[in-house]
Amino acid sequence: MRENTAEESARLQSAAKDHLWLHFTQHGTYNDDVDIPMIVRGEGINLFDDRGKKYIDGLGGLFTSQVGHGRTELGQAAAEQAAKLEFMPLWSYAHPAAVQLAERIAGYAPGDLNRVFFTNSGSESVETAWKLAKKYFKLTGKPGKHKVISRSTAYHGTTHGALSITGIAGLKQDFEPLVPSTIQVSNTNAYRAKELTAGAIDVTDEQSLERFGLWAADQIALAIENAGPDTVAAVYLEPVQNAGGCFPPPPGYFQRVREICDQYDVLLVSDEVICAFGRLGEMFGATHFDYQPDIITTAKGITSGYSPLGAVIATDRIMEPFLTPGAMFGHGYTFGGHPVSAAVALKNLDIFEEENLLEHVRSNAQTFRSTLEKLLDLPIVGDVRGEGYFYGIELVKDRATKESFTAEESKTLLHGFISNKLFEEGLYCRADDRGDPVIQLSPPLIAGPADFAEIEQILRNVLSQASAKL
Template sequence: MTRPPLPQDETTRLQTAATRHLWMHFTRHGSSPEDHVPIMVRGEGVHLWDTQGRRYIDGLAGLFTSQLGHGRRDLAEAAAAQTTELEFMPLWSYAHPPAIELAERLAQLTPGDLNRVFFTNSGSEAVETAWKLAKNYFRLTGRPTKHKVISRATAYHGTTHGALSITGIAGLKQDFEPLVPSTVHVSNTNAYRAAELTAGALEVQDQQSLERFGIWAADQIALAIEAQGPDTVAAVFLEPVQNAGGCFPPPPGYFQRVREICDEHDVLLVSDEVICAFGRLGHMFGAEHFGYQPDMITTAKGITSGYAPLGAVLASDRLMEPFLEPGAMFGHGYTFGGHPVSTAVGLKNLEIFEEEKVLEHVQQNAGAFRSTLEKLLDLPIVGDVRGEGFFYGIELVKDKSTRASFSAEECERILYGFISKKLFAEGLYCRADDRGDPVIQLSPPLIATTEDLEEIEQILRSVLSEAWSLI
């Protein structure tokens, strides 16, 4: 399906205004011609259209967000209806029906006793809130020295100062130091690089070695807690499938061992599900998908399928108890957290999930997505394909036999200079990234069909085959 382009004078006006006034996020503004800002003007289903009328398949769901796809009138109507009823009311000692009803619905869906919902505007704010809540909880329960956080190398947890401190990507942090102290980083679960992570002690070759690697990785958390002192560690922040670095699933038994470690040392387990919740892995929550019980879940993105900004911390009843004492208060909040329009959209989003059996669709098609992408393993540039559900990473190498990665110069020239631009030119919007090793990340809307997934593979195959000639 094609869309007519915008008139040329309107496209030119937008380009000029963008280059003069719009400060885009995570963007190298000096690296592109002034008249070459990609401007998307329409979305429908799994597709996007730009000012030139060109169609793209959205292989990233916006930014791991557009679960139900673009252009849904039912979600837009839910937002409009709430705006005419009550457009704004803060949750500072007051409440409104959509926030109450969405909190109740989320409590019904969460695993275990995560029955308390603190609304934020974004994933970064949710992570920030969870850390502050952990510290406040231990202070109120007589353990004020428990304030440190354990997270994983290369993991991304957000951009606010606290969330950025928890993030394990040095390149994102150095321009904003000094950051919040009290964060410690341990190994991630990149099984493809297990030999490197374990200094040659483990190489994943079969199911048994994968399980051993999972226990080894979990035990790094125990070692970090013991090194810091259990009386100083408040929480462990982990994504069900780690995003940055290229979609690292947990090895079998990993989260079960982490849960044991946290219980042993009285440390809270925070499941950072800003990406992995709301169907991305085929279940409402990633913790449910992998069978572990967190003390908190942080989330955002898919909670509204991107139709309004909203995030949340889902906390256990135990964490709420000290705040129910007379005079106690969690002195934290956001003006727009739990906005009436956003929470109304969140309610409608969950209603559609149930009516259209979105989770079942992902579960039924997850195997086809994996097998479709694994076809790319016949290309010499593709070293690994990994992920879960509708969330995958493709790691690129320059030597399959040695698993040799790209140099910094090759990342600039091949990953960013060619692959990223060429994929977009061929009609695929996705992410080419080198936070860790060079990867392509894919996270299409959850409504994507097998035909959509095959189109993604075909574009990738064409571009990656051409990219190999540049090595």
Template structure:
């Protein structure tokens, strides 16, 4: 896996060199990639990406709109994967979605030109620093600490994973992957070859049956990630083994039915 992590990171270096380092301002990466269905980074990946960005004077931006604030078991997922970005973008988790908010956090090096009052950064807009959303965010962060939500995710994530991995005995399940309380279950037509579904099968299976069946069974999740046959799970950070078991049972029942419909 580490060999693959280095290979993947080096593709970023190739692209920087192809475009010309002087034309590349930043590399944006999610700690766990959402698109395509919950891809955690392989070992060594972010260490190598950090080296590449430093070598070519390119900023590393950690896009944590999804991963920050407990989803991976830390306030910021970059801490879980041991890398220090130049900037962090974050949003909904800051208020647990109860009020709209977003933020960009920058390193001391990025902020340095603006410390002395000689350089301006024009970034204001109408609702910037809105007091209601700010108050909700502060209250939400207090709850994180009081109820030890990050600790709950770190403690229970292995049990969540092992419960979901029981689904690997189903012929339609090709992979279970993820981190923290953020997992993807990839569906396949052929378990041995990992062959995916054609357009007609995807239409009938994902949009025609699976999404509604899961919803009707009481599991609210994304069952069709922009055409990719992946069920994505991002449950509340407060749940534990009883809820894991319920999720697994609902998925098992619905996926068993889905397989018969192929």
């Protein structure tokens, strides 16, 4: 396939700089001498820019591209649906694609998570779940329950409600005042367990890791008590916390959280915008870690990014009061459950089953881990952590003491060198400093050992150069 000519690329650059407002981007970075990276196509696990250069997609777009790029059958599913029924809102009416997809998602979901409310994105799913929790408790005679508990450094989205639940102060300050009634507790960063517990627990073995998990879970109970149990509606937790660098749950953590939620009649929301649809080797992260949520929020991998779609999956218990005559969840989106997006999602799930992608991830997950763990011989690499096809590599100034970089050092290291250098070397991933500096990896689920080895070699080359700069 022909890439853009030099003339076409120059025209696109000019138009992009004049008209396109990029997301989470410092636009001052791009000037007459610095071009905006222009990705024009994808194939498998690779991306190609307008000059024909190939990059490994080490982030799956944005934790999204499960089945890989260039799947023409997904485009065909979209075209066929658009020719048949291009749009119909789910406002008191239904259409077959949404019905079929809701049924299929309910079949994959654990327990009695049988009710599916469609959205367009992860942020919308998170926002919807909060409104659903508040309305549910109003209908069941507990109108004071409206507060939400989430974890430090956790990212849950950009809309005002979702951003309020997010535990990253730096992202929130520019948009305050936000929605009140959100509370943050400790995350499960086992690498920093000694700091989080004020020296009480230093994770050195499985037993101390479990103690840390129970300690972290009990912080939720303490927060509920402090806020007042009659005021807390929900706890939002990712199966593996993304921001901060992939924090898996310690053994017993989610089981203890489930007990706490049952004790205080608080809904457990499993935010699986990233972790659902194969990222951890199961359709849902809750299945992988063996816990039962009341609500699951999701998006991204449901269509592998081929069309926008999100979903909130709730238990029959949550739906029950809404079945009373006159009751209504007064909430919705024009494009939620869009026929084209639903058709794409159905075909995406067909690919999962036809190509046995879940088993592929489970079979290769340990190889991905062990390949990345080779980087631990570099002095700048403090920790490699994650699950399935979802990993974070924490960078440190001193591995022996786990000393991190200052904010200014992190900015210089990550954004001034590592991020650009990785892309230059052919790896698209994420260098993130929301918390301690990390490199995040989330390749398409079709990736295998040879791809892992290539990713590791690029990382090794760039991180070795970064180490030499310290």
